[in-house]
Structure formats: structure tokens, C-alpha cells
Amino acid sequence: MxxxxxxxxxxxxxxxxxxxxxxxxxxxxxxxxxxxxxxxxxxxxxxxxxxxxxxxxxxxxxxxxxxxxxxxxxxxxxxxxxxxxxxxxxxxxxxxxxxxxxxxxxxxxxxxxxxxxxxxxxxxxxxxxxxxxxxxxxxxxxxxxxxxxxxxxxxxxxxxxxxxxxxxxxxxxxxxxxxxxxxxxxxxxxxxxxxxxxxxxxxxxxxxxxxxxxxxxxxxxxxxxxxxxxxxxxxxxxxxxxxxxxxxxxxxxxxxxxxxxxxxxxxxxxxxxxxxxxxxxxxxxxxxxxxxxxxxxxxxxxxxxxxxxxxxxxxxxxxxxxxxxxxxxxxxxxxxxxxxxDDMIIVRGVNVFPSAIREVVSEFQPLVSGIILVKLQQAGVKQSPPILVEVELAEKQTAVNKEELASNIEKAIRDKLVFSSRVRLVPHGSVHRSEYKTNLVSYSNTDLN
Amino acid sequence: MxxxxxxxxxxxxxxxxxxxxxxxxxxxxxxxxxxxxxxxxxxxxxxxxxxxxxxxxxxxxxxxxxxxxxxxxxxxxxxxxxxxxxxxxxxxxxxxxxxxxxxxxxxxxxxxxxxxxxxxxxxxxxxxxxxxxxxxxxxxxxxxxxxxxxxxxxxxxxxxxxxxxxxxxxxxxxxxxxxxxxxxxxxxxxxxxxxxxxxxxxxxxxxxxxxxxxxxxxxxxxxxxxxxxxxxxxxxxxxxxxxxxxxxxxxxxxxxxxxxxxxxxxxxxxxxxxxxxxxxxxxxxxxxxxxxxxxxxxxxxxxxxxxxxxxxxxxxxxxxxxxxxxxxxxxxxxxxxxxxxDDMIIVRGVNVFPSAIREVVSEFQPLVSGIILVKLQQAGVKQSPPILVEVELAEKQTAVNKEELASNIEKAIRDKLVFSSRVRLVPHGSVHRSEYKTNLVSYSNTDLN
The missing domain is CATH 3.40.50.12780 (ANL, N-terminal domain)
Structure with missing residues (x-):
């Protein structure tokens, strides 16, 4: 053996x-x-x-x-x-x-x-x-x-x-x-x-x-x-x-x-x-x-x-x-x-790990690249739904029906992770790549971090 | 001992x-x-x-x-x-x-x-x-x-x-x-x-x-x-x-x-x-x-x-x-x-090392910072005089008589290194500092390198 x-x-x-x-x-x-x-x-x-x-x-x-x-x-x-x-x-x-x-x-x-x-x-x-x-x-x-x-x-x-x-x-x-x-x-x-x-x-x-x-x-x-x-x-x-x-x-x-x-x-x-x-x-x-x-x-x-x-x-x-x-x-x-x-957020009592969101989103490959960014709108660990998730499209996926794809991803997140999200599809390459650790979460839309 | x-x-x-x-x-x-x-x-x-x-x-x-x-x-x-x-x-x-x-x-x-x-x-x-x-x-x-x-x-x-x-x-x-x-x-x-x-x-x-x-x-x-x-x-x-x-x-x-x-x-x-x-x-x-x-x-x-x-x-x-x-x-x-x-240039048959130029220029401290850049006007090792040397002024040396200083440095270079130069005094901090090796020579004024 x-x-x-x-x-x-x-x-x-x-x-x-x-x-x-x-x-x-x-x-x-x-x-x-x-x-x-x-x-x-x-x-x-x-x-x-x-x-x-x-x-x-x-x-x-x-x-x-x-x-x-x-x-x-x-x-x-x-x-x-x-x-x-x-x-x-x-x-x-x-x-x-x-x-x-x-x-x-x-x-x-x-x-x-x-x-x-x-x-x-x-x-x-x-x-x-x-x-x-x-x-x-x-x-x-x-x-x-x-x-x-x-x-x-x-x-x-x-x-x-x-x-x-x-x-x-x-x-x-x-x-x-x-x-x-x-x-x-x-x-x-x-x-x-x-x-x-x-x-x-x-x-x-x-x-x-x-x-x-x-x-x-x-x-x-x-x-x-x-x-x-x-x-x-x-x-x-x-x-x-x-x-x-x-x-x-x-x-x-x-x-x-x-x-x-x-x-x-x-x-x-x-x-x-x-x-x-x-x-x-x-x-x-x-x-x-x-x-x-x-x-x-x-x-x-x-x-x-x-x-x-x-x-x-x-x-x-x-x-x-x-x-x-x-x-x-x-x-x-x-x-x-x-x-x-540290990355975990709580959405109406549910513990959510951004990596779990990535795992759900990745099931939509090859339409998406698998790279996401969770954009939090409030400071702190407790967040109110819907959670904004930027989802990167795969390369050369411009012809995809974006509305349908976003809605399917939102549904999958709700089904598997029990919280509601708002998915924003972004072009391939637009989410920052890192040579070390890639952040899954950004507070950049708030003035709080 | x-x-x-x-x-x-x-x-x-x-x-x-x-x-x-x-x-x-x-x-x-x-x-x-x-x-x-x-x-x-x-x-x-x-x-x-x-x-x-x-x-x-x-x-x-x-x-x-x-x-x-x-x-x-x-x-x-x-x-x-x-x-x-x-x-x-x-x-x-x-x-x-x-x-x-x-x-x-x-x-x-x-x-x-x-x-x-x-x-x-x-x-x-x-x-x-x-x-x-x-x-x-x-x-x-x-x-x-x-x-x-x-x-x-x-x-x-x-x-x-x-x-x-x-x-x-x-x-x-x-x-x-x-x-x-x-x-x-x-x-x-x-x-x-x-x-x-x-x-x-x-x-x-x-x-x-x-x-x-x-x-x-x-x-x-x-x-x-x-x-x-x-x-x-x-x-x-x-x-x-x-x-x-x-x-x-x-x-x-x-x-x-x-x-x-x-x-x-x-x-x-x-x-x-x-x-x-x-x-x-x-x-x-x-x-x-x-x-x-x-x-x-x-x-x-x-x-x-x-x-x-x-x-x-x-x-x-x-x-x-x-x-x-x-x-x-x-x-x-x-x-x-x-x-x-590699850095050596030949000026009318004289071998010139940029580090030797720096050594001469440095004698003018504290008026100058000690940082220089030799700006070559032609490609190759053989260069025609005068050689352009950018010499950085020391911090807060704006009141210095620049014409006199430049001419004194040119004279020192001619006396000690036996070639003629044109010294251009530049403000403190304007010559690029490196975190590794600092170049003493630049061909940036030519189209040749």
C-alpha cells in the first residue's frame, strides 16, 4: 500500500x-x-x-x-x-x-x-x-x-x-x-x-x-x-x-x-x-x-x-x-x-467566510475567472444583507448574459451559504492580483477602514 | 599588537x-x-x-x-x-x-x-x-x-x-x-x-x-x-x-x-x-x-x-x-x-573611471552631496570632451555661487584626471538613489542605449 x-x-x-x-x-x-x-x-x-x-x-x-x-x-x-x-x-x-x-x-x-x-x-x-x-x-x-x-x-x-x-x-x-x-x-x-x-x-x-x-x-x-x-x-x-x-x-x-x-x-x-x-x-x-x-x-x-x-x-x-x-x-x-x-463576517447571525463565497462562485467556471472581492459597506464583523460581491468574468467572456449569470450566482450563494448577496460582474483582470496573499475582502467602499 | x-x-x-x-x-x-x-x-x-x-x-x-x-x-x-x-x-x-x-x-x-x-x-x-x-x-x-x-x-x-x-x-x-x-x-x-x-x-x-x-x-x-x-x-x-x-x-x-x-x-x-x-x-x-x-x-x-x-x-x-x-x-x-x-571611458586616450570623478567631486563637500551622474553623449567607451557630469548640491545649498562652484569642480577634474568636463549642478535629491547599486554613468541623453 x-x-x-x-x-x-x-x-x-x-x-x-x-x-x-x-x-x-x-x-x-x-x-x-x-x-x-x-x-x-x-x-x-x-x-x-x-x-x-x-x-x-x-x-x-x-x-x-x-x-x-x-x-x-x-x-x-x-x-x-x-x-x-x-x-x-x-x-x-x-x-x-x-x-x-x-x-x-x-x-x-x-x-x-x-x-x-x-x-x-x-x-x-x-x-x-x-x-x-x-x-x-x-x-x-x-x-x-x-x-x-x-x-x-x-x-x-x-x-x-x-x-x-x-x-x-x-x-x-x-x-x-x-x-x-x-x-x-x-x-x-x-x-x-x-x-x-x-x-x-x-x-x-x-x-x-x-x-x-x-x-x-x-x-x-x-x-x-x-x-x-x-x-x-x-x-x-x-x-x-x-x-x-x-x-x-x-x-x-x-x-x-x-x-x-x-x-x-x-x-x-x-x-x-x-x-x-x-x-x-x-x-x-x-x-x-x-x-x-x-x-x-x-x-x-x-x-x-x-x-x-x-x-x-x-x-x-x-x-x-x-x-x-x-x-x-x-x-x-x-x-x-x-x-x-479575521475575514469572517456575520450576516444575520450566519457566519460567512469569504473563501466559502469564492468556492460557490468558482462553480460557475469557465464563465468566471474564480477571482472575487467581497466589498463590505459597513465597518465591523456584522454586515447587513445584501453583501456586495465582485465576481470577475473569465477571459473572453464578454458575450455572456450577465444579468442571468449574476442572478444564478446570487441564487447559489443564497442556497449554499444562506445569505443574500448582490453580485457585480467585472471584466477579467480588473480585480487586483497579488504576488503574495490576495485579499478576499475590501472595505474600500466605506470611510471606515 | x-x-x-x-x-x-x-x-x-x-x-x-x-x-x-x-x-x-x-x-x-x-x-x-x-x-x-x-x-x-x-x-x-x-x-x-x-x-x-x-x-x-x-x-x-x-x-x-x-x-x-x-x-x-x-x-x-x-x-x-x-x-x-x-x-x-x-x-x-x-x-x-x-x-x-x-x-x-x-x-x-x-x-x-x-x-x-x-x-x-x-x-x-x-x-x-x-x-x-x-x-x-x-x-x-x-x-x-x-x-x-x-x-x-x-x-x-x-x-x-x-x-x-x-x-x-x-x-x-x-x-x-x-x-x-x-x-x-x-x-x-x-x-x-x-x-x-x-x-x-x-x-x-x-x-x-x-x-x-x-x-x-x-x-x-x-x-x-x-x-x-x-x-x-x-x-x-x-x-x-x-x-x-x-x-x-x-x-x-x-x-x-x-x-x-x-x-x-x-x-x-x-x-x-x-x-x-x-x-x-x-x-x-x-x-x-x-x-x-x-x-x-x-x-x-x-x-x-x-x-x-x-x-x-x-x-x-x-x-x-x-x-x-x-x-x-x-x-x-x-x-x-x-x-x-565596464564603466571605464576613454577620453582622448585617457582611461577615466566614473568613481574617480566622484572622488574628486566629493572633495567639494559640504557644498555638494557627493552624488554624481556622468551623462555620456555618445555610445561606446571612447568619449569626446567635454564630459557632462551632473553634480548634486548638498541639502540647503541654494545660496551657493553656482557658476563659481561648477567652474572649480571642472578645474579640479582637469587637474587630477586630465580631461575636460562640463559640470551641471542639480538640486539635492534629484539624482536617482538606488536600493542596490547606483549607476554612475547614464547614456540617457543619447538615442544609443
Missing amino acids: ANKLNIEIYDPKVETRNLSEQKLIDEKLFNKQIAYLFENSNFYRNKLRKSGFKSAKSVGGLNNLEELPFTTKDELRKSQSEAIVSASHWAAPIENIARIYSTSGTSGTPMYIPLTRNDLACWILTSKRAYTAAGIKPHHRVLTTYNSGPFVAGAVGESLQSLGVNLIPIGTGNTERLIRSLQRFKPNAMPGTPSFLLYIAEIASSLGIDPAKCGLETLVCGGEPGASETAVRHKLQTAFNSKVYEVMGVGDISISMWGESTEQEGMHFCAQDFVYVELINPSNGKSIKMEDGATGELVYTHLQHEAAPLLRFRSRDHVIIKTGIVKSGRTGNRVKCLGRT | ANKLNIEIYDPKVETRNLSEQKLIDEKLFNKQIAYLFENSNFYRNKLRKSGFKSAKSVGGLNNLEELPFTTKDELRKSQSEAIVSASHWAAPIENIARIYSTSGTSGTPMYIPLTRNDLACWILTSKRAYTAAGIKPHHRVLTTYNSGPFVAGAVGESLQSLGVNLIPIGTGNTERLIRSLQRFKPNAMPGTPSFLLYIAEIASSLGIDPAKCGLETLVCGGEPGASETAVRHKLQTAFNSKVYEVMGVGDISISMWGESTEQEGMHFCAQDFVYVELINPSNGKSIKMEDGATGELVYTHLQHEAAPLLRFRSRDHVIIKTGIVKSGRTGNRVKCLGRT
Whole structure:
């Protein structure tokens, strides 16, 4: 079985470990991590004491984790803004820091993410597990589309180097150069955000180069949700004549913690021993059991982090859990990402993810391009119907009956997502493409953002 | 002595090796490299045979090196354009390639530079020698301004990681983010092109941040000549209140082969065992002895390269040699780069380097900013006087007597560089600043380029 699927596991002992055995290991690591935080983190010493935990011992084990307070991005932002060099949630002296990454900081100051040498080694290891799951082998040629400037994606490059691949670094900013390298070197694999990969396919075609003939076997999608949506995946797989696998990480916790395997049955948890993961209801914060079909927000707890370990960090990633036996023997829970809780809007009590709208719209391909933009008319998460959705027409689809198409899409959205929308068809190419993450939502019609 | 200067040598055994002993080692490596090329490189097998060398043995040793033909960038370009995947000057199978870098390709298609795992290790090692010479220590915080996309500068980042520094990767494209990180983390060292570092200082001041108060001890300049010009160095050292050291490499040969040490007496050759270096007269190709004060073009020969070894590669870097005892005990020849032979123009038989013009103009600081642009009126290397030089005024120097200043600069250029110029003073900020290399020459007034 395993041989037929050509399954290789980077860390078989860990990745196929029995989950109850894993819990015992995690438990010990968790106790140590809490003791480390009481000793080294002003931020957590204060935070835990305020919540009534006077000492590491009083925190107890993983079964009491629900009693601990969450950590949010806003708290980290506050901790950073009050500090001069290292923020109060940094638990290692600056002398021990090997790398300082930062976030894009689109909504203000960038957040700095410190790593010790050990932390970096853990990131690289979990990422190697995830990329191996996604089918990348040491002898592969891999063309990277991630920039390795200030962002954590730089560590993905290190992880691929450490896997021993032939790396062709490119990054964003020069799509034509990228396509020429693709054509010349016929790499086996290419990681990237799904929106950038789709953009590459578009540009390649416009240059008269068929991306399906560039020999790519594997696309590894990360950085934003999308690659697990049926239509997006189909479009990518067809354009490049290659398989699509998804990876997912969180800059504050670790890169590529989750990796979809060649079985394409969801992303496996690959950060065993380093990160403990929970599922919660994002509305009330209550824990949800990780069972097949459960949905909720992922919450992460570091188990042996040194530089800035986080406890119960709210990821804002909304996922559906998949369990059950897989052929490879990997035991880590699997997830499919439904969208970012940040992007979620509530329409008359119904939770709506823009990525779900895209999934419905994409069923109207080839009439539409699959690219949408949800244009919100009010600030905030609660929105009144109808929701304005700009839907891009496919190339050369000017002859289509626009009124009928728009009305059919509106109907499909109402049927499947239970809210009413107003669909505005726009010409092909008019919705902004991004070389990194494509925004699905814009507040540009309001004065409020 | 050594202790007083705080000199540390990365590879003391190699870097203080007696030059005649080095020659014996190089000799053996050279013989092996030639045998390897006859066996694995179509390009050199043909090239050497055409020059009358039927076998590796007939090539002889390093003392016969002058008999071998040069390799030029144009030949490599041709070799690449004729190939499908790997060019004929590639000597290792694509399966053994660990990394494929490319050049910026401003003048056409990018050139691809392959490296095996061993080649990459050599690059990283020589760069570690050079950066250690420039005063970077494992415990330093280092903010990198190089982008690590498709270009060889990415390997500089790996070399610094491997030295064990705390790396704060930033890159170009977001100068304000860079300055905020500079202010927050007070790194010990920052590598960059001299033009970008000057630009950073300007932007920092405009944001109300004094770069001299950011704690930088060391600026490591590379990527373009300039940092050894007295005025440029003085300006950088004053702006950042830190010492300036220069490094120099050639993408096709190795990164950071040369590194200036804390003694600031020119760049030491740091690629012992991997690269053999010669000096030639760029006009007639004749060898020049490497003795104190000699000037000419550097020519490089790989000694143990695997992926695409080059023989007598013409670098187009025009240097002056410095010899003599240095306190650190480093024995490698030293150089100061005078400019790029590519940039050189000939005015009535006189060789003129635009960087030399900049050096003369800079003596008029603080009336001028030190930024110039040589605007050529004809295509080609031969130019008729007067040569038009745009000279940027310093900030708030509007009250200066412009006619007198321009005429004084013209006189200084005539006195020191022996050609006549026409100086056009332009307002501060009007000459384009670059985040990478700043062009000193423009053909924009002609229809010819």
C-alpha cells in the first residue's frame, strides 16, 4: 500500500506515534515549558498570576489547559510597544537570539518574532516533515516563490536546503524571470501562495508558455487559505498539470506545522513534540473535541520554545477536523482550513467566510475567472444583507448574459451559504492580483477602514 | 599588537600561510581542476583544444597559466543560450546541483550560476573569512540589507548564519522598516552596498532618527565599488558613527573573496585554496606582477569548483594592489577597487573611471552631496570632451555661487584626471538613489542605449 503511493515520512517514529503516547510526552514538555515561563517571562508570570496561578505547579497539566487564559495578537502587540529592545513576552536574553523575523505589519508596526538556535532548528524540522509529506524529495529541483526578506518564509528556504533539494530561489517581484526559470529547469516542485501560483499561470500563458508543460509534479500551497477549495485546487492542478498539497503554519508559533500528504486527505499535524494544538469555538472560547467533522479555531501552545513561547495562542484560523486511518500511517490530526476568523463576517447571525463565497462562485467556471472581492459597506464583523460581491468574468467572456449569470450566482450563494448577496460582474483582470496573499475582502467602499 | 586591534582570523592556518607554500597547494589543485574540466566540461575541452592543449597534461602548471585563453562573460552567455537545461560550461550533472542562482540580467537574459553542495560550502567558508576580517563576531546582531531572492547575495546570509550571528533579515524594498529595526535592535553590524547605506542614512535623518545613534560599530560594504573612496567612506563613517570595511566577490566565481580587515589597509584575499587570482592589463591582456601599487584587472581561476568551474575569468574589476606586512598576520594579497572596467571611458586616450570623478567631486563637500551622474553623449567607451557630469548640491545649498562652484569642480577634474568636463549642478535629491547599486554613468541623453 505505502509503496504504491510512494509515501515517505521524514520522522516516522514521531509522525506515526500513537496519540496517547504523544500526550504523555507533551504533558512532560508542557510542565517544563510552564516552569520556564514562570522563570523567564515577565509577560506570562504576570498574566498567569492575574488568572490565579501562583506557580508553575498550580497550572497543572494539559487536561487543565482550558483553565488557562488565551494569548492574543493584541496582547503581543501591546507587550512589544511597551518594550525598548525585547518585549516582555520574550523569554530569552537577546544574546541568545539567533534570528529576528518580523510580520508584514500591514495594520501598523511590524511584530518582531525572535528565535533561538534551538527554536530555529525546531521550525526547520517541522517544516521538513510537512514538505516531505507534500511529496518533496531530497533529489528534487525546487523553485521557491517566497521572498526571504524579513518574513518567516525565509526559514522555509532553510528547511528545503536542509532537506537537500536543488533550490532555485526566485521570490516575488519578477514573475517573468520566474517563468523563464520554470521553463528552463523544469523543477519538480514549487511552493507558493495559491493566489500567486494562479497569477504565475496567467502570466505564463500570456507569454505563450504553457505552465502544464513545465514538468512540475508538485505545488505546495501555503501562506493563505484557498488551495483546499475544490475549484481553486482543480484550477491549479489543471493549469500546471501537477498535484496540489497544502501546508499551514503561524508565524508566531512555527512555520509549516501542518502538511498535506500525497494522499490529499487534509493537512497532517507535523509539529509533534514542539507544539500542542486545541480546537475552540471562536465565539465563546469553549474547547471543542478534535473529532471528525468538528469545526472551530485552532489554538496553539508551545512545548519547548525558548525565545518567545506562547500559551494558548489564538490563531484565527478556522478549520474542519478530519480523523480516521490514512494509508501512510501518520497519526497527527488532520485539518482543512475554511478561512481566517479575521475575514469572517456575520450576516444575520450566519457566519460567512469569504473563501466559502469564492468556492460557490468558482462553480460557475469557465464563465468566471474564480477571482472575487467581497466589498463590505459597513465597518465591523456584522454586515447587513445584501453583501456586495465582485465576481470577475473569465477571459473572453464578454458575450455572456450577465444579468442571468449574476442572478444564478446570487441564487447559489443564497442556497449554499444562506445569505443574500448582490453580485457585480467585472471584466477579467480588473480585480487586483497579488504576488503574495490576495485579499478576499475590501472595505474600500466605506470611510471606515 | 594583535590583541590591541582585536583581530580575529577565521581560518588562521590558511589566512596566514606563506605565499610560496600556498602556491604549492594551488599548483596541485590546479592540475586536478584541469583534469576535471577535460573530463566533464564540453566548453573547456573544446576551448582548450582550440588553443592547442590536447590534454590536461599539456596545460602544465600555474606558471603556464598566461598561455591559457581567458574566459569572458560573453562566452558564458553564449554557452547558456545554446543549451536547453545546463549550459556547456556546466561540468556537473543537474542531479548534483544544490543551488541555482541567477544574475540580475539587466542587459538581457539572466545568467544562471549553479553550485554543488561542495561549491556552496566553499562560498560560505570564504565569505566567513571575509566577514570575520571585517570585524563581525558570532555574538553580533547583524541586520542584512541584501535581498536573498534569486541572487548570490542569498549565500551571504547563509554565511552569516553559519558564523552564528543573530541575524535580522530585512532586505531592500522597505527602508522605513529597516530603519525602525536599526533603531530598536541597535545591531552591531550591517552589510550593504555603499549607495544603499548612504540612502538609509538620508531617509533616517528625514524620519528624525540619527543613524549615528543606532549603535552600529561596523558597516560592511560590497556589491559595488565606492566604499574605499575617501569621501564616501568618511561620509558613511560619520553618518553612522561606525567603521567601514569593504568586501568584494564575483557572482561567477565566489561571494566575498576579498575582505578588508579592521586595520583598514585594503581588502585581503580570503579565497585561498579555492580560487587563484591574477592581475592583467585590461587593454592588452598581458599579466602584471602583483606588487605594491600595481593596477589592473583581476582575473580568476577556480581551483576546486565542481558545478561550473571557470579558467582565467575576466572580472572587469580594476584594482590597485597593496602588499607589505599587516598586523594581523594575514598573508593574502590586498586590493583596493578603483572601478569597473565596464564603466571605464576613454577620453582622448585617457582611461577615466566614473568613481574617480566622484572622488574628486566629493572633495567639494559640504557644498555638494557627493552624488554624481556622468551623462555620456555618445555610445561606446571612447568619449569626446567635454564630459557632462551632473553634480548634486548638498541639502540647503541654494545660496551657493553656482557658476563659481561648477567652474572649480571642472578645474579640479582637469587637474587630477586630465580631461575636460562640463559640470551641471542639480538640486539635492534629484539624482536617482538606488536600493542596490547606483549607476554612475547614464547614456540617457543619447538615442544609443
